[in-house]
Amino acid sequence: MVTYPLVVDLVFRALADPTRRALLDALFARDGQSVQALCALVPEMTRFGVMKHLEILEGANLVTTRREGRTKLHFLNPVPIQQVADRWIGKYAQPFTRALVDLQTDLEHRTA
Amino acid sequence: MVTYPLVVDLVFRALADPTRRALLDALFARDGQSVQALCALVPEMTRFGVMKHLEILEGANLVTTRREGRTKLHFLNPVPIQQVADRWIGKYAQPFTRALVDLQTDLEHRTA
DNA sequence: AGGATAAGTGACCATTTGGTCACATGTCAA
C-alpha cells in the first residue's frame, strides 16, 4: 500500500470539512481577514469553532497568519492545494476522464 | 456561506482517509478487483474494515461494483474526482499558483 | 449433498472530531 506524503494527507483531511472549504473560499474572495470577519460569514457557529477550523487550516499550511495589533489576519496559501492536485488528483483527472465527465453531464441534461 | 453540492462534499469526505485513497490507487493500477484482492493490499486491516471503506467509496460514486458469481468486482469511477477538480480545486490551482509551487520547490531544493 | 470459499449484516467499541463554554490575555483609545 502506497502511503502518500504528509502534505497530501494533511490537505485532504483539512479539505474534508465544508466549513473549512467555505473559509478558504472566503479568503479567496477577500484575503487577509480577521477572525471576527470570518466568524461573520459562519453565523451558525461560535468563534471558538471557527478558530479551531482556522487552526487546522494553518496546520495544513493552507492559511498563514500575521498579527496586526490586536487582530490576527488570515491569508490563503493555495500552494498545498496545487501540490495535491499535481501529486494525487492529476492522476485521475486526465483527458479521458474529462471526456467521461462531458458524456455524463450530457446524459444528465437529456431529459428525454 | 457557500455550501457546495453534495457530490463535492461526498467526494472530499471519501478522499480524506488514506486507506480509501490507497484503495482507489489499487483500482487505478488494476481495475475490477475483488474484495479479497483488495484486502491483500491492506494487510494491516481486516476484511470488514476494507469493506466499510469500499462502501463509502461506492457511496461517493468513486467505485462501482458488479457481482460475478460469488465474488464482487470493484471498478474505479474517476468522474467525481474530475468534477471536484473542476468545481472546487480548479479555482485554487491556477497558473499563478503553479508559479508559486515551482518557486517553493526551487527554494526547498537549494541546500545552500 | 456437503465442505470450502466469498461476501454481507448487525452489534459493539475506542478514538477522533466538531463544537461549546468559562475564563485569561493582550491591545487600543478616551
Added chain:
DNA sequence: TTGACATGTGACCAAATGGTCACTTATCCT
C-alpha cells in the same frame, strides 16, 4: 487607567468515524 474589544486556552461533551467480531448467506466444486 480603565473599559471595551480581539484573540487565546483548556476543559468538557456529543456525535461521527474507523475498526473488530460472531454469525449468516450465497456460490462453487467434487
